[in-house]
Amino acid sequence: MSQETILIIDDEKEIRDLIGIYLTNEGYNVLKAEDGVDGLNYLENEVVHLVVLDIMMPRLDGIQACLKIRENRNVPIIMLSAKSLDMDKIMGLTTGADDYVTKPFQPLELVARIKSQLRRYLRFNQIDGNPQLSTTQQMDAISIDELFIKVSTHEVTVNGKEIKLTPREFAILELLARNPGVVFSTEKIYERVWNEPFYESENTIMVHIRNLREKLEDNPRSPRYIKTVWGVGYKIEQ
Incomplete structure (x- = not known):
């Protein structure tokens, strides 16, 4: 239980x-x-x-x-x-x-x-104490330019400054950061993060992406990390 x-x-x-x-x-x-x-x-x-x-x-x-x-x-x-x-x-x-x-x-x-x-x-939010690192644990830390993500402790920093994200925001960021250069449609993001079929949820993804940019970017209108591929979706470049 x-x-x-x-x-x-x-x-x-x-x-x-x-x-x-x-x-x-x-x-x-x-x-x-x-x-x-x-x-x-x-x-x-x-x-x-x-x-x-x-x-x-x-x-x-x-x-x-x-x-x-x-x-x-x-x-x-x-x-x-x-x-x-x-x-x-x-x-x-x-x-x-x-x-x-x-x-x-x-x-x-x-x-x-x-x-x-x-x-x-x-x-x-679970820290794995196994001393033998699995493939997942080896990918625990993700670094892209000044953006640093530690998955096991749900930590995100930009230029050393801690960024507080909601679990959904973190999940979207992790998905994009683990797959640099790969473009994810709003449908794919929703299905991968929410683990349920996509149904008229485009606004939901757009709001979360906007929130992420407000927190991560110096200039959200000209994002450094989360890029829009018009008509396709979103990606992070390595």
């Missing part, structure tokens, strides 16, 4: 309880908070592996809570919202969320998304 702890932040008790039942049945530890303030208090005092975060809440809404979480944590965040417009999704992803689920939602779909996020997050 899983031992990861998931924090549900939602002002609707019925939603908290519904998600909690499904996650408890999967073996997860579940914490529940009714707004962003209580959620942040949990994060200060508990080890949390993933946050399910509603947007519309009193006292501190999901957008502001997400920004606060991202100041010093890379824990995966899945946003919940009754708003289904693309701009609302883009806003959620831009503030640092890793995924966005529209209400009403299928609980089993949400559980599947949570599992996918946790697999990637735990893999990126």
